[in-house]
Amino acid sequence: MSLISAQDLTKVYTLGELEVEALKSVSFTVEPSSFVSFVGPSGSGKTTLLNLIGCLDRPTSGSLMVAGADISSLSRREAADFRGKNLGFIFQDFNLMPVLTVYENVEYPLLVVQNVAAAERKERILSLLDTVDMLDQKDKYPDQISGGQKQRVAIARALVTNASLVLADEPTANLDSKTAFMVIDIMHKMKDELGVTFIFSTHDRKIVREVETIYTLTDGMITGKAAGKGGRHV
Amino acid sequence: MFKLVKIAARNLLRYKRRTLLTSSLIAVGVTFVLVFVSSSSAFKNLMIGQITDSMLGHIQVHKQGYMASIDSLPLTLNLSPENMKKLEKAINSLPGIETFSPRIKFAGMFSNFMETTNIRINGVYPDKETAVAPLLPGRVKEGEKVIKKGEIFIPELLAKGMKVKLGDTIVIIATNRDGSVNGKQFRVGAVIESVTGPGGRDGYMHIDDARELLRMEQMEISEVAIRLSDFDKLHSVSAGLTSALSEETNKAGKPIFDVRTWEDLSPFYNVAQMIDIMTFFIKLMLIAIVLISVMNVMIMAIFERIREIGTMAAIGTQPGKILFLFLIEGFFLGVFGTIVGIVFTSLATYTINVVGISFNFGRQVGLILSPRLEMGQIFLISGIVILVSVLAALHPAFKASRMEPINALRHV
Numbered sequence: 001m002s003l004i005s006a007q008d009l010t011k012v013y014t015l016g017e018l019e020v021e022a023l024k025s026v027s028f029t030v031e032p033s034s035f036v037s038f039v040g041p042s043g044s045g046k047t048t049l050l051n052l053i054g055c056l057d058r059p060t061s062g063s064l065m066v067a068g069a070d071i072s073s074l075s076r077r078e079a080a081d082f083r084g085k086n087l088g089f090i091f092q093d094f095n096l097m098p099v100l101t102v103y104e105n106v107e108y109p110l111l112v113v114q115n116v117a118a119a120e121r122k123e124r125i126l127s128l129l130d131t132v133d134m135l136d137q138k139d140k141y142p143d144q145i146s147g148g149q150k151q152r153v154a155i156a157r158a159l160v161t162n163a164s165l166v167l168a169d170e171p172t173a174n175l176d177s178k179t180a181f182m183v184i185d186i187m188h189k190m191k192d193e194l195g196v197t198f199i200f201s202t203h204d205r206k207i208v209r210e211v212e213t214i215y216t217l218t219d220g221m222i223t224g225k226a227a228g229k230g231g232r233h234v
Numbered sequence: 235m236f237k238l239v240k241i242a243a244r245n246l247l248r249y250k251r252r253t254l255l256t257s258s259l260i261a262v263g264v265t266f267v268l269v270f271v272s273s274s275s276a277f278k279n280l281m282i283g284q285i286t287d288s289m290l291g292h293i294q295v296h297k298q299g300y301m302a303s304i305d306s307l308p309l310t311l312n313l314s315p316e317n318m319k320k321l322e323k324a325i326n327s328l329p330g331i332e333t334f335s336p337r338i339k340f341a342g343m344f345s346n347f348m349e350t351t352n353i354r355i356n357g358v359y360p361d362k363e364t365a366v367a368p369l370l371p372g373r374v375k376e377g378e379k380v381i382k383k384g385e386i387f388i389p390e391l392l393a394k395g396m397k398v399k400l401g402d403t404i405v406i407i408a409t410n411r412d413g414s415v416n417g418k419q420f421r422v423g424a425v426i427e428s429v430t431g432p433g434g435r436d437g438y439m440h441i442d443d444a445r446e447l448l449r450m451e452q453m454e455i456s457e458v459a460i461r462l463s464d465f466d467k468l469h470s471v472s473a474g475l476t477s478a479l480s481e482e483t484n485k486a487g488k489p490i491f492d493v494r495t496w497e498d499l500s501p502f503y504n505v506a507q508m509i510d511i512m513t514f515f516i517k518l519m520l521i522a523i524v525l526i527s528v529m530n531v532m533i534m535a536i537f538e539r540i541r542e543i544g545t546m547a548a549i550g551t552q553p554g555k556i557l558f559l560f561l562i563e564g565f566f567l568g569v570f571g572t573i574v575g576i577v578f579t580s581l582a583t584y585t586i587n588v589v590g591i592s593f594n595f596g597r598q599v600g601l602i603l604s605p606r607l608e609m610g611q612i613f614l615i616s617g618i619v620i621l622v623s624v625l626a627a628l629h630p631a632f633k634a635s636r637m638e639p640i641n642a643l644r645h646v
Contacts (some may be wrong), residue, residue, distance in 0.1 A: 056548060056640045077552060084550020091643070095545040099244035112238045112551045157549075 001068065003165060004030040004053060004195050009062035011048050011220075022048040024220040025062065025195070028113070030213075032164065032197040035188060037208050040217035046201040047169060052177070053199065054087060054167045055079045067164050084109065087223040088158025088196075090168035094150040096157075104136040106156045128156040131193075132186055148179035155186055158197060169198045172207050184210045238454050238555060242562035245535070256442075256531045257571035260619060263523040264575025268615055269582045270516050274509045280601060282465075282506065286496050288369035291335065291459030293319060293472055294499060298492045300456065307341045307354065309411040312454035317482075317490055321458060324478040330471040332463040335359065335366035338444040339436075339456040340373035342408035342514060344388075353392060354436045355502045357408070357444020366461045370426075376400050377424030379541050385423030387438040393425045400425060406439075410448045418447045424548075430595060439579045468495055504583075517615070521622050523569070528564050528626035536560065536634045544642025552633035560634055564627025568620040575619075583607055 011023040022045045030036055036045040038068045051057040052064060055071050056079075063074045067086045074082060083089075088109075096105045106125045110116050116124070117149050129135045132152040138147055145153070151171060168187070172180035184207055200211065208214055209228050216224035246253045261554075286292050300311040313321065318336065325331055337358035343350050356363075360381040364370055371379040375390055377400045386406065388398065398404060400422055407417040428435045445453055462471055472495045479491040497503040517602045536543070545557060550621065585607045 051640050054548070056638075056643075080547065080550050080552050081547065082550075087550075089545075089548050091545065093541075095541065095643070097241070097542060097545070099248055108237075109549050112546075112549070112555060169313060 001145050002029040003032045005065045007063045010060050012060045024058040037200040037211040038215050044217040045220040050201050052205040055083050088163035090154050090171045092173045095099045109161045112160035132156045151183050165197045250641045256527050258526045259572025263520045265578040267520045268579040276605040278506050288429045290464045291366045293460040295458040296492045307339050322350035330467050332461045333365040334460045335362040336455040337457045342406050345405045357441040366459045373427040374424045383440045386420040387424045389435045524622045525626045531628045532630040536630045540642045540645040544639045547639040557635040558629045560631030564623045568623025572616045572619045
């Protein structure tokens, strides 16, 4: 079964009296354990698409199945619950909680969203921090670490709940290319090790090449599908 | 839950200066209110104590109808020995009454053989009277503390006006209930200080002298003053006494006795009530201060943290938990402000007590204000402040919990 299956997905925004069609009848599927990127210029609809998949917004029409659930018409609470249990998020600006340490940031989704026993919680956090090579920084606060380190913490945070799908909106936009490649590398490793699917939106061509499947979006429509060199990792 | 509490606490610590400012505002409010409440209640209790302990007593019992014409001190509305027996029985059956003092009250003429003026006199049993009004001996400016037969205690204003000194012989002339006039010589046993309130400028003599002067065939009592063992039980004891006496009716079926608390007897009760009303409004002002400052700081905090809220929501935090987080922050602001306020108040009341602020009220001078922090008031004020802090955070917190994560995340 596909992890994501979108059928005729349409999203219309109303800006004053103007109706903007951000997505026009988009259909695609994503298989489990994929490394996918949506690319396209600003306004092409890639962020809108990510928001729909991420259960942060609802489609105007069309159907959207994620991890076996129809998420096109979830209530607020149901959507929050779904996001917590199934999805991980990585943001352009890292969005770590400034009042929490590295360790606590990774711990947050487990505490607030899911009830995992303390011992297991600790083990999972430490092992993820080890994987992203942040174990020695675990007691630092976000303002004490670099951008690349922050994004690595964010990756650990996105994966700690055993999410099957991680959505990353422009995850490397605020990083220099060396760091960006490193971050992408870690994500790739996690994909291979844990079988997690990563979906990016980006217009960074360098990064795009690292993924397996590239969908090109233009004016709210998928206008191309290509394989990236990231495919060779499989 | 515990984690949310920790996050809330850290969020407050993150903006140390703002948190400090807001909670000091609350603390100052709490301090002012608590100092005002404890000072005003100290003043109130002091004055009530002065009034009840220097002459009024806590509760008075008269014959029904006596109060209506109390200004003329009618001798026709006295309690007969049979009435007194019933009253004493009722008093002795009730717990909470420490002691009582029967009085004969009458108006008469006071003559120093050259001039004559009018005087109001209480005929009392000296030991019973001082038990009910323990401040009475303290009012003696010169002379003996205890009333003896053949002696009269006269108020100092009268002594001055009539140029009468301690030990002088004077004559009291009074009309008895049948209208015949009688006079008797007395020696001035003491000159007493006047006090504010009804009866504060009355003279005193032994009850047997009063009876003889008024040519009473049997002892008839105008007024019974009662002292309670616990002043706070005033209303329950008064109600108990009223109901115990309600069965005692005259031939017409009307009750014989009339039970009044000091509140009905002294005009100071209105002042006391005014103090309570002022306290109430001061508390309202405190609520306004807390409401405005907490609401303000919470609105600011939420505005600054929109993206954080968006992140929390995106990760899957339920709206209820976001609401809870901000309510906790409001709660902490209130608690912190209250604690600091109580500390400030303790220091302030301690200072007032050490310095010893004295004041005059009416004829009484050099009364010392000694505010005391009452646990009840501390709990009440703390409860109000903390509750209002949470309420003030409610609206901003609700807005935060209803934010759409995509809009919040996009916020710069």
